Amino acid sequence: MPVECLSINGMEDKEEIKRVILSQKMGTQFYIAAAWNNAVMIFSLGVEAGLSEAEIQTVIIGPKRRYVYCMKCFEVSEVKEEAEIAECDHCRASLEIGPFYSIVREGYIGYPFIPIGKEEVGS
Amino acid sequence: MFTQSLDFKTTDLDTFPFPFTSGNYRYSNDLKRLSNINCIEVTPEYKLQVETKRRLLQEQPHIRFQSFPHTMEMQWEVLEMLIDMAADRYPEHFEVSKDGDKWTFKNHIFGETNSFVYGDASTLPYEPLDYIGRHFHNDFVLMVHRDSNFYLEVGQVSYAALFSANWNKGMSFDEIHAPVPFVSRKGDELAERVRKFLLSIEPGKPWTRINWNLMADRWDVNYETMDVWGPQRSEITPENAGKLVRLRVEEQKFYRMPRSNAILFVLNTQFLPLEDLALRKEWFDLTYSVLQDIPGPMAEYKGIAPFLPQSVEYLRSIDENKKAKKNNK
Numbered sequence: 001m002p003v004e005c006l007s008i009n010g011m012e013d014k015e016e017i018k019r020v021i022l023s024q025k026m027g028t029q030f031y032i033a034a035a036w037n038n039a040v041m042i043f044s045l046g047v048e049a050g051l052s053e054a055e056i057q058t059v060i061i062g063p064k065r066r067y068v069y070c071m072k073c074f075e076v077s078e079v080k081e082e083a084e085i086a087e088c089d090h091c092r093a094s095l096e097i098g099p100f101y102s103i104v105r106e107g108y109i110g111y112p113f114i115p116i117g118k119e120e121v122g123s
Numbered sequence: 124m125f126t127q128s129l130d131f132k133t134t135d136l137d138t139f140p141f142p143f144t145s146g147n148y149r150y151s152n153d154l155k156r157l158s159n160i161n162c163i164e165v166t167p168e169y170k171l172q173v174e175t176k177r178r179l180l181q182e183q184p185h186i187r188f189q190s191f192p193h194t195m196e197m198q199w200e201v202l203e204m205l206i207d208m209a210a211d212r213y214p215e216h217f218e219v220s221k222d223g224d225k226w227t228f229k230n231h232i233f234g235e236t237n238s239f240v241y242g243d244a245s246t247l248p249y250e251p252l253d254y255i256g257r258h259f260h261n262d263f264v265l266m267v268h269r270d271s272n273f274y275l276e277v278g279q280v281s282y283a284a285l286f287s288a289n290w291n292k293g294m295s296f297d298e299i300h301a302p303v304p305f306v307s308r309k310g311d312e313l314a315e316r317v318r319k320f321l322l323s324i325e326p327g328k329p330w331t332r333i334n335w336n337l338m339a340d341r342w343d344v345n346y347e348t349m350d351v352w353g354p355q356r357s358e359i360t361p362e363n364a365g366k367l368v369r370l371r372v373e374e375q376k377f378y379r380m381p382r383s384n385a386i387l388f389v390l391n392t393q394f395l396p397l398e399d400l401a402l403r404k405e406w407f408d409l410t411y412s413v414l415q416d417i418p419g420p421m422a423e424y425k426g427i428a429p430f431l432p433q434s435v436e437y438l439r440s441i442d443e444n445k446k447a448k449k450n451n452k
Binding site for chain 1: 185293298348349350354
């Protein structure tokens with residue numbers, strides 16, 4: 001089986017990575033094993049080049065990142081992997097992190113709620 | 124600013140799509156062939172509903188309308204279908220003239236005339252579906268058919284029930300319904316069965332089903348305002364439930380679009396306060412029976428658990444009063 005080795009140094013190699021992906025045959029399976037930032041970059045380029053998500057499998061080496069999509073201001077904030085609630089980095093809304101993930105919004109749903117005690121302060 | 128106070132109910136009961144046919148309710152794939160394929164309806168509340176919808180779209184554009192840029196052609200197809208249906212069913216209210224690509228659409232109820240070039244979105248004030256959707260009280264969701272699934276690519280949603288066009292944009296039918304924790308009476312996965320059914324819908328043969336919920340003094344409940352309506356639900360008491368709690372009925376119609384092959388969801392949402400159920404004895408009895416029998420997980424899923432007991436208590440007191448009066452005669 002022919003093997004092609006490509007040295008990647010970051011986004012400056014974007015076009016070269018895309019060229020490699022685009023030159024593959026239909027039905028090619030794409031496997032990514034990388035640290036978070038590199039995996040995100042390669043994954044995005046794969047999708048941009050026309051691979052479906054079912055054709056890509058990813059293993060993250062090292063810590064994973066998790067994001068919550070604020071339903072108040074529609075911005076994304078990074079949250080701890082095991083966090084159940086969070087505060088939006090942008091509008092400071094309290095968010096309950098739901099189990100549902102949006103590929104378009106690139107985060108888990110963040111349901112706004114008023115923490116106990118906060119409503120009395122506000123009123 | 125839109126306040127969500129719900130000064131609106133169905134007044135012509137003949138137009139209210141009452142949802143229950145038996146005294147207990149479970150989720151099922153209850154789709155039926157649509158007898159009248161024209162989805163345009165002008166009810167006595169048309170103006171009030173459309174004005175409210177326009178205000179929501181104006182004040183909350185990112186919440187109420189979402190689309191992908193590649194959907195323009197599909198949106199024009201929907202615009203054409205809705206305009207033709209409106210002019211066909213209500214020629215006294217809606218009129219269209221077509222001179223090649225130069226179209227003029229008139230809405231006589233609002234006294235509005237718009238001329239545009241069909242296929243050229245720059246000649247409209249909004250995207251095609253967003254524009255035409257502002258002339259009808261319905262919600263419209265366009266689900267694009269791809270890889271044996273449907274993806275939400277356009278949505279104009281002004282009556283949300285635990286739904287958000289902003290959040291659900293781009294999601295597959297399975298992803299949108301992922302949290303449905305129920306199986307049908309036969310034990311099948313419901314969302315899977317409905318998706319498979321939708322795949323079989325053919326152009327010119329739309330289908331329909333009715334969904335229902337209860338609303339605690341709200342026009343709608345979306346994810347964006349969960350911090351507001353979440354706590355408000357516990358303000359319902361057996362004494363105020365008759366006025367404040369509405370039976371919310373969503374008549375869903377599904378059309379296969381012949382050119383794009385997408386499925387258009389047309390949603391007709393109507394409200395009836397619990398106190399108005401007494402206007403039709405059969406509706407009162409069925410609703411009382413159904414609400415008494417709602418399993419806990421279903422009440423949680425529908426978001427009605429915090430005020431369902433008070434609503435049932437209200438109906439029980441009405442029922443007991445009726446029976447007492449009958450016995451005293």
